Amino acid sequence: MPNMTVQTSRELLAQRPFRPFRLVMSSGQTYEVRHPEMAMLTRTDILVGVGETDDGVPAEFRICSLLHVTSIEPLSPASTGPTI
Numbered sequence: 001m002p003n004m005t006v007q008t009s010r011e012l013l014a015q016r017p018f019r020p021f022r023l024v025m026s027s028g029q030t031y032e033v034r035h036p037e038m039a040m041l042t043r044t045d046i047l048v049g050v051g052e053t054d055d056g057v058p059a060e061f062r063i064c065s066l067l068h069v070t071s072i073e074p075l076s077p078a079s080t081g082p083t084i
Contacts (some may be wrong), residue, residue, distance in 0.1 A: 004069035009041050012072065020075040023048065026068040032075060 004023075012021060013036045020034045023046070031048040033039045038049035038058055045065055049058025 004046070004066045004072065006041060006043060006066065008072075009039075009046050009066065013039055013041070022073040022075055023064060023069050024071040024073065025064060026070050031062060031064060034075070 012019075013033075018036050020032065023031045023033065025031070031050065033048055038052070040047045040061075044067070045063050046069070047061045047063055049061055051059030053059050
């Protein structure tokens with residue numbers, strides 16, 4: 001799904017029950033969104049929390065341009081892949 005839109009992003013984050021997903025960027029970099037609280041939208045970007053701490057909050061955020069999202073892959077809730 002090239003050029004992820006704000007509407008698509010909003011729908012992904014609003015699904016109930018929430019279904020975790022991976023963003024694949026045009027650079028090949030990937031970011032996993034396992035909880036809706038781990039991402040935030042702006043008009044042109046999605047901020048993705050990375051490095052979840054013991055408190056359940058992200059250690060930091062990555063700013064990903066929606067124009068550079070080349071695909072969205074569903075994740076199973078129990079899958080364990082490399083989280084960037």
